[in-house]
Amino acid sequence: MSTITADVAATLLEVRREVAELHAELPRNELVVWTAGNVSARVPGRDLLVIKPSGVSYDELTPETMVVTDLEGRLVEGERNPSSDTAAHAYVYANMPHVNGVVHTHSTYATAWAARGEAIPCVLTMMADEFGGPVPVGPFAIIGDDSIGRGIVATLADHRSPAVLMQNHGVFTVGRSARAAVKAAVLCEEVARTVHISRQLGEPIPIDQTHVDALYDRYQNAYGQH
Amino acid sequence: MSTITADVAATLLEVRREVAELHAELPRNELVVWTAGNVSARVPGRDLLVIKPSGVSYDELTPETMVVTDLEGRLVEGERNPSSDTAAHAYVYANMPHVNGVVHTHSTYATAWAARGEAIPCVLTMMADEFGGPVPVGPFAIIGDDSIGRGIVATLADHRSPAVLMQNHGVFTVGRSARAAVKAAVLCEEVARTVHISRQLGEPIPIDQTHVDALYDRYQNAYGQH
Amino acid sequence: MSTITADVAATLLEVRREVAELHAELPRNELVVWTAGNVSARVPGRDLLVIKPSGVSYDELTPETMVVTDLEGRLVEGERNPSSDTAAHAYVYANMPHVNGVVHTHSTYATAWAARGEAIPCVLTMMADEFGGPVPVGPFAIIGDDSIGRGIVATLADHRSPAVLMQNHGVFTVGRSARAAVKAAVLCEEVARTVHISRQLGEPIPIDQTHVDALYDRYQNAYGQH
């Protein structure tokens, strides 16, 4: 695992670029303050991931500053410490083979739901499209071992949603690509905000499960530039 | 319908430019996240419309990437799929001859009212000016046939408002021009936000219908650079 | 009044520049959407004012596009119609000789208080500093005659506050200079927002009148670069 050939180095450079660029979407979409959020991507065909270094500001993020770890979160390449959330990202890649991108933020409205330990109900057509139902809540888990990763994987296994609200903590999203995980993080905050505001003055109208299913199916299979 | 003469091509280029430029107003006025919103314009004198392609980010929108469809939403010109909301836009143009621009967004506060299926009451002079009364709610309608378009047209027929809140979904606005429809979308979100905030701490004071009528009449007939 | 000498023309150019530049503070401080807000300044030593033209976007505002009216709101110089709020500005200058700048906005939180017809209580030291007490509410008044102007002047006569919330409408602020009126508009929205948010979860603690008086006196007489 620790030897990197020239071939892998070219792939790594590309993934470093992608991950560095996607980090710019976090402040741009107002999902983070200071250094509190991170994006990672799986290195195609390798048991490696690329992630943000710890405690570094978004302005300083270049492809070169990104770090590479194995799927137990151990540093493989890079001059800085990996994000303190690396163990959670690594656990997801090790246990969800179809996932190639992971994002973690403390985005305000999603974290507000997480602090109450309350799932976001599916009352918007755009939620049905992207999440296929409610955004679920995962357990309280403390950093330092693989309990956050286990909580993410166990919760997502029971839902269509690519996003999970970790109790008292924040949001993790997954995707078939790092870009898809970033999109899920952006939309998760937007639905968290919209449903919150809607509920401040009454109860949003539920959407029938048959409609949720139809919307989810169409969006996942027919939307965009296929 | 499928043959485009040089004459029409010149007009189309102009409309493509206008629609591409107006899309920039959506993120600028914080009405959209990611790719979730679109503007269209009727091509003057033709049963054609120009609209955003599906699933493309606002940064990539140029006159060239805009697509042209007929009033049943079928692609006439362009290399990409039209927005998945095209059928709703097309239905509006086919059934509201005085409408030359349509905008669709999921702007946060307007969508929060839509999720409760609740009209925005007319308690601000700027609402009387622009909307001439409450912003009404249209039915829950699922994407895939003309039910969204029918819901928009039927609801707007009963109101002065150029904006309709589609239940659990978002906002559609119309205008004599695409720019007027964008203005209605911006003001709809602003009144949705202001009235929401006002109601959080009590009941806003209603405006007498005679005052609403007087304000609407003046604004529609005497305002601006005539 | 209608003849403008070269001497006055130089002064006018300076005031046009100041008013054009100050308009940029309205979108920068998120006090306005679209074209809904305006700044004016008295022309020193003349019964004239400079104000924004009607229905023109903030991006197009240059010194040249500003218009000059007399204190009854009649156009004296400029190629465009003056703002439809000009009569209210003019009435203030005609009746409050110490006022040299007026600002009108529909800023969100201030307008939310205005829609309920509720004054903003003085529960922040920065409110005591700038407003010397609550921000008062003026009457519902319809555009078209001098009733808005009269409402502003009558309400401000009874308060230290340079800001008044016009019921169901928005905010007017005044100042010894146009810049001071813009500052009052910015701070009025900020205290409207902060006190609103504070009251959402309970009752803010009142500040003793003796402390309000002491803070107001110090800020008005000792603050800044004297």
Add this chain to the structure above:
Amino acid sequence: MSTITADVAATLLEVRREVAELHAELPRNELVVWTAGNVSARVPGRDLLVIKPSGVSYDELTPETMVVTDLEGRLVEGERNPSSDTAAHAYVYANMPHVNGVVHTHSTYATAWAARGEAIPCVLTMMADEFGGPVPVGPFAIIGDDSIGRGIVATLADHRSPAVLMQNHGVFTVGRSARAAVKAAVLCEEVARTVHISRQLGEPIPIDQTHVDALYDRYQNAYGQH
């Protein structure tokens, strides 16, 4: 105290640069409007501090415009009056020897808690990390003597938190460096906002004290690029 050697002048220039640059973080993180917020830093090895001049806009702040005072707030170097909050900053440096940076803002959500005189409960893991418990409330204190400074120092002495909400007023934060104090100000507003929003729709779940302690210990000792 009033004579400044060439050696100290070089150090002062560096501190002026740091303080000027850090002021840009206040509007960038939306912690301030107009001129209402300030950052200071202790001059290493001297009983001096560098702070913003009074009533000057953030756009005009350069290293040269910063002013230097002694630890009783008396002007030592600079052409402008020091911030009217200088006495409070100076009192903190004089009484908290490990503090090298102080920030004061009226950031919206933190000030909303301060207006109710209510501490922010520790219900987010990022609060446990940075604040090690609740963000406490200090007394109502009026500007003009050292009562604000005494209130800050007395309140912080009883808490791990580097932030204190001064009743009806705003926030003061401290740090081992000016940058650390700015970070605390940014995070204080973020947790004030997130916990506020969470509580709007119910009660956030408390975090066990043992978990708070573990998170605080890890973050203070193991986080970042050590």
